[in-house]
Amino acid sequence: MPIPTFSRMLPTARLSITQALRLETHFLRGMPRQFSIATPLHRTALSLANLTAGEPVTNTNLASTLLTEGYCCDHSFPHTGTADLVLTEDQPATSSAPYPANVDHSLAYLEEIRSQSFKKFPGLANMMISRNTGQCLYWLVTLLKPRNILELGSLTGYSALWLAEGMKRLHKNPVGDVATEPPVTACELKPQLVETIRANLRQYGMEPWIQVKEGPAMDTLRAFPTGTQYDLIFMDANKSDYINYYETIISSGLLAPEGLLVVDNTLFRNQVCVKYPAVQKILRKVNKVAPLPGLSGEDTGKRTSKTPEYIMKFNQYVAEDPRTENIMLPLFDGMSLIRHRSL
Numbered sequence: 293m294p295i296p297t298f299s300r301m302l303p304t305a306r307l308s309i310t311q312a313l314r315l316e317t318h319f320l321r322g323m324p325r326q327f328s329i330a331t332p333l334h335r336t337a338l339s340l341a342n343l344t345a346g347e348p349v350t351n352t353n354l355a356s357t358l359l360t361e362g363y364c365c366d367h368s369f370p371h372t373g374t375a376d377l378v379l380t381e382d383q384p385a386t387s388s389a390p391y392p393a394n395v396d397h398s399l400a401y402l403e404e405i406r407s408q409s410f411k412k413f414p415g416l417a418n419m420m421i422s423r424n425t426g427q428c429l430y431w432l433v434t435l436l437k438p439r440n441i442l443e444l445g446s447l448t449g450y451s452a453l454w455l456a457e458g459m460k461r462l463h464k465n466p467v468g469d470v471a472t473e474p475p476v477t478a479c480e481l482k483p484q485l486v487e488t489i490r491a492n493l494r495q496y497g498m499e500p501w502i503q504v505k506e507g508p509a510m511d512t513l514r515a516f517p518t519g520t521q522y523d524l525i526f527m528d529a530n531k532s533d534y535i536n537y538y539e540t541i542i543s544s545g546l547l548a549p550e551g552l553l554v555v556d557n558t559l560f561r562n563q564v565c566v567k568y569p570a571v572q573k574i575l576r577k578v579n580k581v582a583p584l585p586g587l588s589g590e591d592t593g594k595r596t597s598k599t600p601e602y603i604m605k606f607n608q609y610v611a612e613d614p615r616t617e618n619i620m621l622p623l624f625d626g627m628s629l630i631r632h633r634s635l
């Protein structure tokens with residue numbers, strides 16, 4: 293069956309958020325395509341990649357996406373004053389690929405893992421990184437050429453696999469600090485998820501690239517022999533321990549001197565920005581048509597009402613830490629890049 297062409301339905305659509313949400317619900321659900329929403333003000337495409345390809349779509353996560361992929365700092369927040377949106381296609385109508393053309397299509401198996409995760413763990417899968425974040429991690433790996441990678445919080449292995457694919461692109465054979473060990477270490481607390489990660493690794497032949505450590509990430513961090521160093525660390529486990537993980541990683545020297553610590557969800561659906569008047573304004577506007585999930589995501593598993601507070605405190609902690617410097621990318625749910633200041 294041919295994929296309906298959105299532009300045929302709406303050649304040049306200027307829509308309110310309400311209309312966009314309605315359209316999204318009616319037409320875009322489950323379509324294996326990518327669309328973007330650009331505001332008339334800045335014309336920046338906000339990719340809705342994470343809302344397509346059969347994922348459950350709710351008004352809530354559409355609204356969150358609008359916010360988290362928007363501009364979230366008080367000085368650069370451009371949405372103020374308009375709720376109008378222009379919906380445009382950002383893929384040719386013939387394409388059915390879930391990724392933009394520049395992404396290696398051999399990575400399509402990740403899409404399978406993504407949709408299986410939504411089927412198997414509907415209440416948790418929403419916590420996965422977005423496809424764009426996955427691509428970004430993959431790019432970081434290929435640019436930085438880390439010797440090894442550590443991930444805290446792995447769910448079903450989706451983000452770890454993006455990281456491992458970066459390593460795979462760099463090396464024909466898996467090479468870790470210790471040649472016999474897979475170069476990516478993934479830490480996951482829940483046995484059922486660990487089992488799923490292992491099954492995914494087996495199914496897609498990725499066991500030589502990723503080793504899984506089951507249990508609390510803090511135990512795993514503390515168990516590393518003195519002198520262990522990682523060139524790239526991706527932190528995406530429970531937010532309540534972000535400061536503890538960060539402190540352990542930085543003070544123990546686990547992050548190599550030229551290493552990069554990547555931390556996910558540092559904008560936490562923009563809820564960390566509510567103190568900014570411009571953000572409050574857009575939140576009020578969006579809330580009229582699609583209430584945000586308050587401070588506890590309705591479908592976000594472990595996220596608790598305290599999560600935005602944990603993230604805010606973490607961001608503050610890092611910002612004030614003279615040992616490191618960081619930059620926050622407004623990508624999906626916010627991603628911070630942190631490195632030693634001594635560089």
Ligand SMILES: C[S@@+](CC[C@H](N)C(=O)[O-])C[C@H]1O[C@@H](n2cnc3c(N)ncnc32)[C@H](O)[C@@H]1O
Nearest residue numbers: 419420421445447450451481508509528529530
């Ligand atoms: C945001 S999800 C990770 C998503 C994954 N990085 C991805 O994008 O595919 C957070 C994960 O951390 C795990 N987690 C929670 N507390 C943890 C802990 N103390 N130690 C290790 N993992 C933990 C959760 O079970 C969950 O799978």
